[in-house]
Amino acid sequence: MTNGIRGKVAIAGIGETTYYKHGQAPDSEFKLALMAILAAAEDAGIDAREIDGFCSYSNDRNEPSRLSAALGIKDLKYSVMQWGGGGGGGAAAVGTAAAAIAAGYADCVVVFRSLAQGQFQRFGAAAPAKTVQGDNAYLFPYGLFSPAQRFAMKTMRFMHDHKIERPALRALSMASYHHAQANPRAVMHGRPLTEEKYDNSRWIVEPFRLFDCCLENDGAAALILVSAERAKDMQHKPTYLLGAAQGSEYRNAAPAHNAPTYASSSFTSVAPRLYENAGIKPGDVDVVQSYENFTGGVLMSLVEHDLVKAEEANEFLKLENLVADGGKLPLNTSGGNLAECYMHGLELQIEAVRQIRGTSTAQVPKVDVSLVCAGPMVTPVSSCVFGSEATL
Amino acid sequence: MSQSYLPEGLPAPIPEGDGLSTPYWEGLKAEKLMVQKCNGCGTHQFGPEWICHKCHSFDISWVEAEGKGTIYSWERAWHPVHPALRAREEPYIVVLVELAGAGNVRMIGNLMGDPHQDVVIGSKVEVVFEHHSDNDPAYTLAHWKVV
Numbered sequence: 363m364t365n366g367i368r369g370k371v372a373i374a375g376i377g378e379t380t381y382y383k384h385g386q387a388p389d390s391e392f393k394l395a396l397m398a399i400l401a402a403a404e405d406a407g408i409d410a411r412e413i414d415g416f417c418s419y420s421n422d423r424n425e426p427s428r429l430s431a432a433l434g435i436k437d438l439k440y441s442v443m444q445w446g447g448g449g450g451g452g453a454a455a456v457g458t459a460a461a462a463i464a465a466g467y468a469d470c471v472v473v474f475r476s477l478a479q480g481q482f483q484r485f486g487a488a489a490p491a492k493t494v495q496g497d498n499a500y501l502f503p504y505g506l507f508s509p510a511q512r513f514a515m516k517t518m519r520f521m522h523d524h525k526i527e528r529p530a531l532r533a534l535s536m537a538s539y540h541h542a543q544a545n546p547r548a549v550m551h552g553r554p555l556t557e558e559k560y561d562n563s564r565w566i567v568e569p570f571r572l573f574d575c576c577l578e579n580d581g582a583a584a585l586i587l588v589s590a591e592r593a594k595d596m597q598h599k600p601t602y603l604l605g606a607a608q609g610s611e612y613r614n615a616a617p618a619h620n621a622p623t624y625a626s627s628s629f630t631s632v633a634p635r636l637y638e639n640a641g642i643k644p645g646d647v648d649v650v651q652s653y654e655n656f657t658g659g660v661l662m663s664l665v666e667h668d669l670v671k672a673e674e675a676n677e678f679l680k681l682e683n684l685v686a687d688g689g690k691l692p693l694n695t696s697g698g699n700l701a702e703c704y705m706h707g708l709e710l711q712i713e714a715v716r717q718i719r720g721t722s723t724a725q726v727p728k729v730d731v732s733l734v735c736a737g738p739m740v741t742p743v744s745s746c747v748f749g750s751e752a753t754l
Numbered sequence: 755m756s757q758s759y760l761p762e763g764l765p766a767p768i769p770e771g772d773g774l775s776t777p778y779w780e781g782l783k784a785e786k787l788m789v790q791k792c793n794g795c796g797t798h799q800f801g802p803e804w805i806c807h808k809c810h811s812f813d814i815s816w817v818e819a820e821g822k823g824t825i826y827s828w829e830r831a832w833h834p835v836h837p838a839l840r841a842r843e844e845p846y847i848v849v850l851v852e853l854a855g856a857g858n859v860r861m862i863g864n865l866m867g868d869p870h871q872d873v874v875i876g877s878k879v880e881v882v883f884e885h886h887s888d889n890d891p892a893y894t895l896a897h898w899k900v901v
């Protein structure tokens with residue numbers, strides 16, 4: 363049964379700042395947020411003062427009240443933060459924004475994310491502390507600190523269960539770098555990746571080499587959502603939201619790595635729900651943006667979204683199958699978190715919209731259905747599907 | 755144990771303010787591997803919680819688990835994320851061990867021995883306690899070695 367928002371809400375505007383290497387943004391994180399929101403408003407052809415709702419995720423530090431005061435928002439009607447860390451909430455924030463519009467709580471909602479992590483504590487660095495308690499007490503004393511270290515064992519077990527070899531991970535990394543070479547906005551534009559360069563890169567934590575791991579970057583991104591009816595008269599061809607789903611399977615957050623479905627990207631129950639409520643099948647998907655915190659997360663996301671069979675992963679996950687130009691499953695066509703920018707995956711939502719508009723730097727021919735998987739392996743995770751007018 | 759597997763200077767585990775995990779950390783100091791067991795339905799549970807996830811009973815005991823298990827997953831960490839780890843020039847191995855004798859709950863520890871060894875999922879392991887008695891606060895870790 364399809365959900366109540368299918369086709370009712372559209373992405374009217376997308377905006378990004380320049381993407382910078384970690385710590386190199388010349389502007390404050392809050393200013394970056396403002397710049398991205400203004401860019402999205404301009405893209406939508408609206409006055410930013412018309413925005414009446416804000417959604418974000420991963421505890422974005424830039425609060426809607428401050429943004430509203432700074433921008434002179436006339437009437438703030440909706441401000442909702444998606445629970446959970448990492449990039450797991452990216453698609454959920456879009457879904458929540460759409461739900462607000464469909465329900466009539468707000469008319470023009472911006473989904474945004476701003477990161478200038480260098481102005482705060484780095485994600486990959488351990489906080490210096492003499493003691494640790496809670497779930498981390500079972501992890502930190504054994505040298506299990508960073509996201510890479512926390513997720514490597516999920517990937518290791520998944521690869522063991524399905525006899526997946528490391529070249530499959532390499533192909534996922536190569537796809538992102540390949541597409542970044544066509545994208546002048548990408549931080550890794552002009553820095554192509556070869557199989558040799560990948561194979562010779564240092565281990566971060568087995569099974570992840572350096573090029574299996576996301577960047578840390580500075581920048582901001584924003585999407586503006588309005589009702590489908592209103593979007594029809596705006597300056598871009600509307601990109602409709604067909605569905606969004608969030609959550610995670612049974613006891614995913616059981617402490618100290620005790621999740622029953624351990625070797626998972628957390629999408630085993632979310633993905634089937636997404637397809638059901640979006641009214642599409644995996645075979646309908648024309649292009650995929652799948653959040654790369656680590657390539658192992660992409661592998662499991664693609665399998666759990668039934669886009670690749672686990673037993674066929676070694677055979678299928680080759681660069682030629684993942685490219686925009688002629689690939690069977692075009693993947694991460696802007697360069698994604700690995701090679702465009704680690705904007706906690708909001709850059710993937712924007713790229714998914716570009717693919718529907720036909721304006722990507724690695725455009726897939728004839729895109730009607732564009733899927734995004736947000737940050738895998740955390741909880742809750744989320745994914746969403748955008749569609750062209752032909753899908754309605 | 756005279757020398758710890760990882761360098762000194764990593765955060766010392768302590769119970770939460772509400773004492774939820776105190777029996778586990780105190781158990782390790784006495785070289786006992788303690789896990790929760792529900793008095794209502796017999797379900798084992800780890801990490802600890804205030805309620806049994808199966809039957810919602812709050813009547814939960816701590817029982818000693820046998821210090822034997824199998825490797826459920828593993829990783830070899832190379833990049834020294836914490837400053838204290840930079841003193842170690844070798845990678846280190848983290849294992850996730852499943853305890854068949856305690857309802858298949860899992861625990862994380864380091865795998866003793868050569869950090870470059872081949873690790874095989876399904877290998878049988880047994881617990882090795884590592885005391886940090888001189889640390890303030892004192893604590894004990896549970897590591898594993900292949901049998």
Ligand SMILES: [Zn+2]
Binds near residue numbers: 811
């Ligand atoms: Zn019970």
